[in-house]
Amino acid sequence: MNWLLPRLAAGVLAMLAGGFLGFIASNVEHTVVWRVLAGGGIGVAIAAMLDTARGYRLINWLRGSQEQQAPRDAGFWGELGYRVERSIRLREQGLAQERLRLEQFLSAIEASPNGVLMLDQNDQIVWCNSVSADHFGLDPQRDRRQRITNLVRSPAFVAYLQQADYPETVNFPNPRGDGTLSVLLRPYGDGMKLVLSQDITDRERNEAMRRDFVANVSHEMRTPLTVLAGFIETMDNLPLTEVERKRVLELMGQQTRRMQTIVSDLLTLAQLEGSPRPAADRWVALAPLLVQVEADARALSGGRHEVSVAAVGSVELAGAQSELLSAINNLVSNAVRYTPAGGRIDVSWCVLEDGSGELVVSDTGVGIAREHIPRLTERFYRVDGSRSRDTGGTGLGLSIVKHVVQRHGAELDIQSEPGKGSRFRLIFPAARLRGAAA
Structure with a gap:
């Protein structure tokens, strides 16, 4: 006043x-x-x-x-x-602060790994983050104020949206058809709805792989155990001659070694998945590794194949010696197993134009059909299960190779045709190579 x-x-x-x-x-x-x-x-x-x-x-x-x-x-x-x-x-300061808080809130939702979609009372889109737009195939600006059921026509989603309450999530294929979405709906405000979406494609794939893995391990272990149990019952109930007894013990030893191989390969995979990546400053000479690989291949072949391992000079690779030896040995062992007598197995090394190194294991074996190649590195995947067991394979060798290659920053390339043999290439980056010579 x-x-x-x-x-x-x-x-x-x-x-x-x-x-x-x-x-x-x-x-x-x-x-x-x-x-x-x-x-x-x-x-x-x-x-x-x-x-x-x-x-x-x-x-x-x-x-x-x-x-x-x-x-x-x-x-x-x-x-x-x-x-x-x-x-x-x-008032302007208050509005600016509220606007800033709203922008921070929307930025936090935008950074969420899950999809967030807001619907009004008429199921029209009010706002959605980029993850939700990718899940449902929406355009965050163009599709605003559009009715969601006009854009997402999945019967499972539409039926879920029309329910009176939403106690559980619903799963359905995403609109692109290349994965599975899990959607949870929560009402809020005056008739508005919050749609939370999550891509569970990888989760379902991993769950399927886990189920397959358990089933495959159980199957692989049950076969030799059944054989052992049958032989033990035979020796216990039937009088066997010395020759028959030695034959039974030999077969039991084969099945025991098979189980030991499976367990050893499983432990190797577990170790590869649970240990840190090999250091990039520990160098392993390649020549001694290939000498050992050649000796193992000749022992496994028993003179039935022609095995050729090229000289590599003073090349060194950065990584773990045991892992590299395991990967190369698995490739050469597979080549010996699946190449008929009189065939040829070659191991060669060369330096590519970009400085990377290429280790190639090729054979003149039975080859692999094109449709099987993408799945060869899956655990226990077999092109021919009965043939694999006859040759002593566990179905885990190429899975071990894949893990070793990934841990060394390298690449695995498989080329094969039925009746024309196979060619497995391990391509190591230039950073993990020294003393390389063409």
Whole structure:
């Protein structure tokens, strides 16, 4: 209220000043009072006009964007302009803070690995993050205010959306048809819905692989155990000659070694998956590895194949010696097993133009059909199960090779045709190579 007294004083002073000027201007005695009153009125009118001008300036400022400073007049209008401007600035600050909080909230939702989709009372899209747009095949801007059931036509999703309550998630193929979505719907606000989506393609694939793995391990172990149990029962119940007894013990030993091989390969896979990657500063000479690989291949072949291992000079690879030896041995062992007698197995090394190194294991064996090649590195996957067991394979060798290759930053390339043999290439990056010679 500090503007009130100056405003009253200014009005009184204007009236007195006008009256005094009117008295000075009067010449006739009987007109003195009227002239004093006229002068006072004129003074008040002038004060009112000045006051109106200040108010007009404030109104013009209020009609505008209020970006400029309010008029800084004295008295009532100056105080009013200051108060209005302060209120506007405080409101703008509050709106800016709310806008910032909203942007941070939406950014947090945008960074979520799950899809978030907001629907209004009519199931129209209010907002969605990029993950949800990718899950449902939406455009976050173009599809806003569109009815979700016009864009996502999966019968399972539409039926789930039309339920009265949503106790559990629903799974259905995503609109692209290359995966599976898990969707959970939660109502909020006044009839609005929050749709949370998650891509569970990898989870389902891993779960299927786990089930297959358990089934395959059980099957692989059950076969030799059944054979052992049958031989033990035979030796216990039937009188066997010395020759028959030795034959039974030999077959039991074969099945025991088969189980030991399976367990050993499983432990190797578990170790590869659970241990850190090999250091890039530990160098392994390739030549001694190939010498050992050649000796193992010749022992496994028993002279039935022609085995050729090229000289590699002083080449060294960065990594773990035991893992590299295991990977190369698995490839050469497979080549020996699946190449008929009289065939040829070659192991060669060369340096490519980009500085990377290529280790190739090729054979003239039975070959592999094209449709089987993408799945060869799966655990226990067999092109011909009965033939694999006859040759002593466990179905885990190429899976071990794949893990070793990945841990050394290398690549595995498989080329094969039925009846024309196979060619397995291990391509090591230049950074894990030294002393290389073409």
